Amino acid sequence: MSEVERIILADLTAPQREAVTHIDGPLLVLAGAGSGKTRTITRRVAWLIANGVSPRSILAVTFTNKAANEMKERVEALMTPLDPDGWGGRPTVATFHSFAARILREFHEKVGLGADYSIYDQSDRTRAIKLATERIGLDPSNFPPADLESVISGQKNQLVEASEYAKTAGQGLFRDRKLADIWTEYEKVLAEADAVDFDDLLLRLAKLLRDDAAFRSAMNERYRYVLIDEYQDTNRAQYQIAHELTREHRNLCATGDPDQSIYGWRGADIDNIMRFERDYPGTKVVRLEQNYRSTKRILAAADALIKNNVKRKHKGLWTENAEGDRIEVVRVTDAEAEAELLADRIAAAQAGGLAFGQMAVFMRLNALTRVLEQSLRRRSIPYQIARGVSFYNRKEIKDAIAYLRLLVNPDDRIALERIVNTPPRGIGKTTVDRLAEYAGAAGISLWDAAARVGSDAPALTASGGDPATVDTALIERLGRGAAAVRRFVTLVESMGAEHETCTGVQQIVEGVLSDSGLAAMCKDDEQASANLAELITAAGEYDRDSGFEATLGDWLRDVALVSDVDAIDPEVGAVTLMTLHAAKGLEFPLVFIVGCEEGIIPHRRDDSVRDIEEERRLFFVGITRAMRRLVLTHAAIRMLHGKTDPREPSAFLSELPAAVLDVKDQSEPVHDTFQPGWSRQWNGGGSRGGWQKRPAEETASDDFAELKRGSALYTGGGRGMSRADLEGIGRAEQESSQASNWPIGTLVRHAKFGVGKVMKVTPSGPYTKATIDFKRGGIKAVIMEMAPVERVEG
DNA sequence: GGTAATCACATTTTT
DNA sequence: TGTGATTACC
Numbered sequence: 001m002s003e004v005e006r007i008i009l010a011d012l013t014a015p016q017r018e019a020v021t022h023i024d025g026p027l028l029v030l031a032g033a034g035s036g037k038t039r040t041i042t043r044r045v046a047w048l049i050a051n052g053v054s055p056r057s058i059l060a061v062t063f064t065n066k067a068a069n070e071m072k073e074r075v076e077a078l079m080t081p082l083d084p085d086g087w088g089g090r091p092t093v094a095t096f097h098s099f100a101a102r103i104l105r106e107f108h109e110k111v112g113l114g115a116d117y118s119i120y121d122q123s124d125r126t127r128a129i130k131l132a133t134e135r136i137g138l139d140p141s142n143f144p145p146a147d148l149e150s151v152i153s154g155q156k157n158q159l160v161e162a163s164e165y166a167k168t169a170g171q172g173l174f175r176d177r178k179l180a181d182i183w184t185e186y187e188k189v190l191a192e193a194d195a196v197d198f199d200d201l202l203l204r205l206a207k208l209l210r211d212d213a214a215f216r217s218a219m220n221e222r223y224r225y226v227l228i229d230e231y232q233d234t235n236r237a238q239y240q241i242a243h244e245l246t247r248e249h250r251n252l253c254a255t256g257d258p259d260q261s262i263y264g265w266r267g268a269d270i271d272n273i274m275r276f277e278r279d280y281p282g283t284k285v286v287r288l289e290q291n292y293r294s295t296k297r298i299l300a301a302a303d304a305l306i307k308n309n310v311k312r313k314h315k316g317l318w319t320e321n322a323e324g325d326r327i328e329v330v331r332v333t334d335a336e337a338e339a340e341l342l343a344d345r346i347a348a349a350q351a352g353g354l355a356f357g358q359m360a361v362f363m364r365l366n367a368l369t370r371v372l373e374q375s376l377r378r379r380s381i382p383y384q385i386a387r388g389v390s391f392y393n394r395k396e397i398k399d400a401i402a403y404l405r406l407l408v409n410p411d412d413r414i415a416l417e418r419i420v421n422t423p424p425r426g427i428g429k430t431t432v433d434r435l436a437e438y439a440g441a442a443g444i445s446l447w448d449a450a451a452r453v454g455s456d457a458p459a460l461t462a463s464g465g466d467p468a469t470v471d472t473a474l475i476e477r478l479g480r481g482a483a484a485v486r487r488f489v490t491l492v493e494s495m496g497a498e499h500e501t502c503t504g505v506q507q508i509v510e511g512v513l514s515d516s517g518l519a520a521m522c523k524d525d526e527q528a529s530a531n532l533a534e535l536i537t538a539a540g541e542y543d544r545d546s547g548f549e550a551t552l553g554d555w556l557r558d559v560a561l562v563s564d565v566d567a568i569d570p571e572v573g574a575v576t577l578m579t580l581h582a583a584k585g586l587e588f589p590l591v592f593i594v595g596c597e598e599g600i601i602p603h604r605r606d607d608s609v610r611d612i613e614e615e616r617r618l619f620f621v622g623i624t625r626a627m628r629r630l631v632l633t634h635a636a637i638r639m640l641h642g643k644t645d646p647r648e649p650s651a652f653l654s655e656l657p658a659a660v661l662d663v664k665d666q667s668e669p670v671h672d673t674f675q676p677g678w679s680r681q682w683n684g685g686g687s688r689g690g691w692q693k694r695p696a697e698e699t700a701s702d703d704f705a706e707l708k709r710g711s712a713l714y715t716g717g718g719r720g721m722s723r724a725d726l727e728g729i730g731r732a733e734q735e736s737s738q739a740s741n742w743p744i745g746t747l748v749r750h751a752k753f754g755v756g757k758v759m760k761v762t763p764s765g766p767y768t769k770a771t772i773d774f775k776r777g778g779i780k781a782v783i784m785e786m787a788p789v790e791r792v793e794g
Numbered sequence: 795g796g797t798a799a800t801c802a803c804a805t806t807t808t809t
Numbered sequence: 810t811g812t813g814a815t816t817a818c819c
Contacts, residue, residue, distance in 0.1 A: 063808045097809040121809085141815095198809050233808075266807065365805060370811090424795065561809055581806050603805055618806080641804060642810035 004050045004082065008043050019286040020044045022253075023051060026246075026280035028231075028273075029255040032317045033302070033624035034293030034587065037255055041227060042074040044253065045091055048225055049082065057224040058091035059245070061099060063233055065562055067585065068093050071229075092223070096238050098561050100201040103219075105557065110215065111204050116408040116553040118195040119560035123398070124414045125149060125197045131413075132185035135440075143182060152183055156199035157235040157267035159206060162187045192445060193413045202237035209244035220248040231256035231276070235267040243279070250280065258313050259306050262581055262618045264611055274313065291317050293587050293627050295324020297660040301630075302623045304657045309613045326662035328631045329596075329653055333667040335368070338594055338633050339375035341666065345631065346381055346575055349590055356382055360576040360588040362622045364601040367640065368594060369577055382574035386582045392562055396518065396528040397535055401559065403512050407496050408553045410447040417446070423521040425488060431481030438474050453478065453485045491515065504543040505555045509536050580622045591626035593619075596634040597647040619652045636667040747792040755792060 001009075009017050016036060019029045020043045031037035041060070049055055060075075062068045072093045079090065094102065101119060108115050120128060129145040129152075155165055166180040190196060196204065209216050228234065228242050231254035246252040254276055261270040277283045291299055299319050306312070332338045346359055361372060361383075369385060376383050391397060399422050402415040409415075421427045432446075439449035454470040475482045495515050502508045513519040513532055522528035542555050576588070580601070595601065602615035623630060634649045746758040 065808085067808085095809065100809095119809095122807085201809080230808085262806080263808070265805085266809095268808095367804075367811095421795090426795090428795075579806060581808085584808085600805095605805070639810070 002050065005047070008046050008050060008078075012040070012043065013290060015286050015288055015290075016040045016043070018284075019288070020047050022284050022286075023048065023053075024249075024251055026250055026276075026283040027253040028276045028280075028283050028285045029253065029288060030285065030313060030315060031255055031257055031288040032291060032315055033257065033260065033621070034291040035288035035317075036290075036292055037229075037257075037288060038071065038074065040288065041229065041253075041255055042071060042078060045075050045227070046078040046082075049079065049088075049091075053225060054089065055079070055083075055091045056089035057222065058227075059099070059223040059225070060091055060093045060227040060229070061242070062093070062095055062229045064585075065095055065098075067229060068095050068098070095561065096241065097198060097201050098558070100205040100241070101557050101561060103205055104196075104201065107208070107215065110212065111208060112191075113196070114194045114409065114411075116194075116556075118193060118405050118409050118412045118415065119201070119557060120190070120195050120197045120414065121392075121560060122149075122198075123393070124195075127414050127417070128189045128193070128195075128197075129182065129186050132189050133182050135189070136181055136185050138178060138182065143178065148179060148182055148186075151179060152186070153197075153199050154267055156197075156203045157237050159203060159236055159240060161203070189413070192411065194409055194411045195414070199237070202235075202241065206237045206240040206244070210240060216244055217248065219245055224249055225251045225253070227253045227255070229255050230260075232258050232261035232270055232273040233263045233268040234272045235269060239269070239272045252280065257315075259309070259315065259617055260584060260621050262584065262614060262621060264614050270311070274311075287315060289316055289318060291319040291624075292321070294319060294624060295321050295628055297324045297326060298623065298626050298628075298630055300660050301327050301656045302620055305616060305623065305652060305655050306620045308655050309616055311613055325629055327656065327660055328629075329649075329656075329661050329663045330631065330633045331649065331663075331665045331667045332633055332635050334635050334637050335371040335639065336375070337666070337668075338635050339371045341633065342372060342592055342594065343375045343379045343381060345592070346376070347379060350381075354590060355573060356575045357573045358588055359590040359592075360578065360583070360586070360625065361592045361594060362578060362580050362583050362625070363594050364580055364603055364618070365595065365640075366579060368600075372577060372594065376575065383577055384572055384574045386576070386578040391531065391534070392559060394528075394531055396522050396525075396531055399518055400509070400513060400516075400532060400535055401556065403492075403495070403516050403518070404509065404552060405556055406447070406492060407499055407508075407512070408556060410492075411445040413446045416450075419516070420450075420488060423517045425517075426484035427481060427488060431478060431485065434478055434481070435485070438471075438477075449474070450485050450489050453482055453489060499552065504540075504548050505550065505552055506536060506540040506543050508552050509539040580618045583625050584621050587625050587627055589627045590629045590631075591622070592631045592633065593622045594633050595638070596632045596650040596653055597638065598650055599647070600638075600640075601650050601652065616652060619650075748789045749792050 009020065012020060013036075016039070019027065019040050022044070029037070029040065031040070045058060045060065048058060060068075060071055062071060075091055075093065079086075082088075092099070104111060104113060104117075105115065108117065118124075126145045126149065129148050130140045133140045133143050133145070133148075152162075155161075162180070162183045166184060169176040169180040190200070209219060223245060226242065226246050228238075231242075233256070234242065242252060242254070254273065256273050258270055258273050261268060261273070264270060277285065294302070296319055299317050299321075303317050330341060332341055342361060346356070349359060350356060363369065363372075373383070373385075392401070399419055402412075402418040405412050405415040406419070417432065420432060435449045435453075436446055438452075439446045442449065444452075452469060452471040453475055478485060495512055498511050498515070499508045502511065513536070519529070519532060522532055538559075539555060542550060542558070546554070576586075580593075593601075598604070601619055602612055632653065634653070635647055637644055638647050639645075747755060748758060749755050
């Protein structure tokens, strides 16, 4: 064994070594929670390279950017001593989607795409589907885009395309036939816009690999060793990609844990991992069952729970870690009591020496965070939330990206429609409709139609088409709108011309933000401006990382596939609040899981439980994130969707072995608040009765106002909370009392508008918005903390 | 074209 | 209950 090999294996266990040293042929690593999976994978990559495999022929695929980045870093760390300059190349580490996007870009002619095709995210897709629905003369309110989205996405994940679906739906119900029609039209919208949606990335690559033997061979040749992480979460399309990529050499290494499959509802098929050995005869199977993360008791609880799942590969998790504390199961009265308990415990843990960053609170539903946030804020406990809505979903960012997308791909209709009147420039719905009508009749894109209204500069051509010819009839029909359209076309063209002269993406972004008027539009909105500034920064980072080699198109492709769970930063020194789904892959010394109640976890919608085993796996994931201490809470009553109901403890709690639990009941007796009269009132006429909270308590404070102020402070940051945000908390707390400083009727003097009277006061984010009736200047809405106003006595 | 009022909506959401 | 999104209205 070489010195390098010895180093690679030095601190590994026997099963880990077995996985690492496996070179050729299919390999399945069943890695239990906390069993050192990532370490094993990265070491195996190093091992392959140490054994003569070229780094360039290794492909590692993950599901999240975060996982990909982490793996990249760790592989880099291992490789630097072997090849400091990277001359031997580096393995390809990518997410399924970014890998597909890259390959489709490289072979774009093969799939009929342009080199700079657009990638549509969920909101683009919604708009496109809506457009398609309207175009075939149906009303989107009868055919909600959301319904179609889930069907289309589900089908695409199963490798079913519109044409095939139309065939089967042809005989079916009216609704299904219409759905097929909309889908077909949606594909047209995409094609005209030279765009694909997320699912297409996978679908197209999968089909190309499957149907084009030469292409497949080339890919098999290029990537001799393929690793797929979180294999239990692969859907049909991803399965197919993995399969075809390795069809000729069968060097596929899948790692995952069936017990942590929690994305079935997104099309992930747990059977992909369950039948791996059947799919790949001769598979070497390695089980990593030693857990390095949790205490014995926590592991015992997790193990006892997951044993209730029938559909499962047996795996016995064990650990050499300490016995640890018992798992606390606490029953509280309601969500408010739960939040108080949480804040108490967090404060106590911190006093005991645990940093806030080492604690996490998990929940099944995002809706549960509200009350929690409130109480954490009251106690000045810093926290960060992983929310679905992310930086790149913010309006101003989407607008900016839309401008940039338009420069690269003028046919991108969704991008065009998004910004054609943002900021407002007199191109309303009517004008766009007329243009669209013309475009449809002429068989050209919306941009080309706009270009025919004319401009000073030579037209920006769509996909190499002819420069647009000016159409006077069209101009006449647009009337007043024509001039506005012309100005818009000129603007975009000049931005396009300017972008040619830029070095680096950052310059382009800066130019577009100022030229488009977006920056000016956002200048009064501090948060929006900050976000735009951050976009510029992100572009700058990208430039530096790529050595100023990458194009705007490259960046846009990258950005389209970025989500923001990456924003969760364990270093930030704040308690982490997140859903159980978001928790996968993380670990914390102290974990709370709130809302452990029937109907919440397992979640029940209407009266059907979708898949109780998946819910159990989700709970399992939550439990196994805990390293040392775990607290599970459930409330006796809880309000959800405006309805307060009595709650039963989750059945999952009773599946945990009593020996490792410390069960407490801190709930107040509920019978003395039994108020049948109120019950009806508070239940919205529900006849279930009982167990209601006193209305007086419910409405006692102006918690709502406080909540609104706070939520902007905490969730408005987009990319999570910065240190400055955290330090701002105390200040904001104090300022929050300002609402009462401006009672209605107060006389104020404004530097510009003179004297006025406060008519109305409402909280607005962290600020106080007041409506003031000025003697000169009339009624204005003013942010009291920012406007030059002062109180006038008398 | 911008704001006010009303209305549906409310699991999870790697990309 | 609370929101975000559409619709109605100046």
